[in-house]
Amino acid sequence: MPATITTITNQKGGVGKTTTAAALLSCLSQRGARVLGVDLDPQGSLGFSMGLDIEHCATIYDVFRGVAEPADVIRSTDVCDVLPSNILLSAAELEFNKPGREFLLKAALSKVADHYDYILIDTPPALNILTVNAYVASDSLIIPMAPEVLSLLGVSQIKETIESVRSYYNSRLQVLGILLNRYNGRLNLSREMLELAQEIARQLNTRVFNSKIRSSVSVAEAPAHGQSINDYAPRSKPALDFAALCEEIAGDVFPLPTEEVD
Numbered sequence: 001m002p003a004t005i006t007t008i009t010n011q012k013g014g015v016g017k018t019t020t021a022a023a024l025l026s027c028l029s030q031r032g033a034r035v036l037g038v039d040l041d042p043q044g045s046l047g048f049s050m051g052l053d054i055e056h057c058a059t060i061y062d063v064f065r066g067v068a069e070p071a072d073v074i075r076s077t078d079v080c081d082v083l084p085s086n087i088l089l090s091a092a093e094l095e096f097n098k099p100g101r102e103f104l105l106k107a108a109l110s111k112v113a114d115h116y117d118y119i120l121i122d123t124p125p126a127l128n129i130l131t132v133n134a135y136v137a138s139d140s141l142i143i144p145m146a147p148e149v150l151s152l153l154g155v156s157q158i159k160e161t162i163e164s165v166r167s168y169y170n171s172r173l174q175v176l177g178i179l180l181n182r183y184n185g186r187l188n189l190s191r192e193m194l195e196l197a198q199e200i201a202r203q204l205n206t207r208v209f210n211s212k213i214r215s216s217v218s219v220a221e222a223p224a225h226g227q228s229i230n231d232y233a234p235r236s237k238p239a240l241d242f243a244a245l246c247e248e249i250a251g252d253v254f255p256l257p258t259e260e261v262d
Contacts, residue, residue: 005121007123009134018122019181022050028246037082038109042130044087045122046082047086049226051227059083071112089130092129109137147189155178174206181212211244218236
């Protein structure tokens, strides 16, 4: 059975997309799943955060150009496999302009999906051809946001892109939920943003996850050590929150893989 594919997305930067992707990859791996992280951001943050030397390896850009196969580009880490990227991918919008360019990622992942239970895609802070490729290839989306107005605006602008992808490329695409990062329930702003996020969730026919990710300096420290927050500081508040998030959505897309019985 091919992998379940989920994209972490928000066109606003700094909302915790990469942190979320890395944490969920770690949580799923700890649950015994075979997982692949796909870095579709030219900044290469996911690969870097998982300990890869992204400047000296083949990347998803080489796959899109047709000069490498996905299986040859995938790199193994202590936690999971990663399909990395780097700054060369920033040329995608101009370079990949032929008909069908929206299906580049879907075609690439179809070659390796049978080897994994779950594939998580980290996307750039933009609604460009890379993000559209992620939506076309995915079964579902998770939308992280910070409790601030500009982050909320980024979430509301995703709606049109989701509807376009559903209409033309991928009718099965669903939004699993909106995830609040850097949340502090004692602050009025956080509570106000939660109410607004719930309104946008209704428009997207989804929910705001019950699990909300609290702040910690460990979140900023973890990537420098090439680790997810769950591996770097497993008892920190955000690590515990991400573990709760994985448990919350387990019944939707992240159930434990079933063991084969002889």
